Amino acid sequence: MIYALADHAFSAACNAYGKTSLGVNTSIQFMESAKPGDKLIARATEVKRNFRTGFYRVEVFHGENLIVTMEALAYRKSHYFIDSNDSTQ
Template sequence: MKKRIDEFQIHDKHYKQILDRVKNDPYAQSLGIQLTKFEAGFAEAVLDVQSHMVNAHGTVHGAVIYALADHAFSVACNAYGKTSVGLSTTIQFIEAVKPGERIVARATETRRNFRTGFYRIEIFHGENPVATMEAVAYRKDQYFVELEDQE
């Protein structure tokens, strides 16, 4: 009989290795997204919005807000060292953001099993909600950290 893997133990034991992997996302770095919190099933990331990130109306492009939310989601769903990829997302934009403002995305795991994970991502400017996103992750078979047999 196969021993059940304690993914919280994996997160704790391989925290630095997992963090190094998820925080070094080239696309997020190119936008200036910074990871500010990282826990098992939770991530927070911030972005200081630049003037080149606006749409034709002078407000922040939805793709920029989505990219911030998606990065927080990616970090949260990969927090256990198991390769996880986005399966589906739904985002609702609530309020416009202007250049020079800082936005924060917080991704929280609501449920996870062997194959899928479910997440709610909230994006804020200060205390004001900017957008919300629901996301589902597909959890592949392999871990990107080295697991010992005793885990």
């Protein structure tokens, strides 16, 4: 479940520009465990982005404690899933 949370944060970050992105690779480190009922927060940070790839760091916290880190690579397709020429904006 913790990996799913980190992966979801990664997905939101790499698709935030409206361009379809696919996860290519992840490397995750579990430094502490979580217990049932713990409130976890995931934060994804874009480290670098270019035309075809994006590099991300995801951190999962339980309170102030960093319990998981994940490095992730996304492939950025040329297709936008949001129409940038939408006249209703």
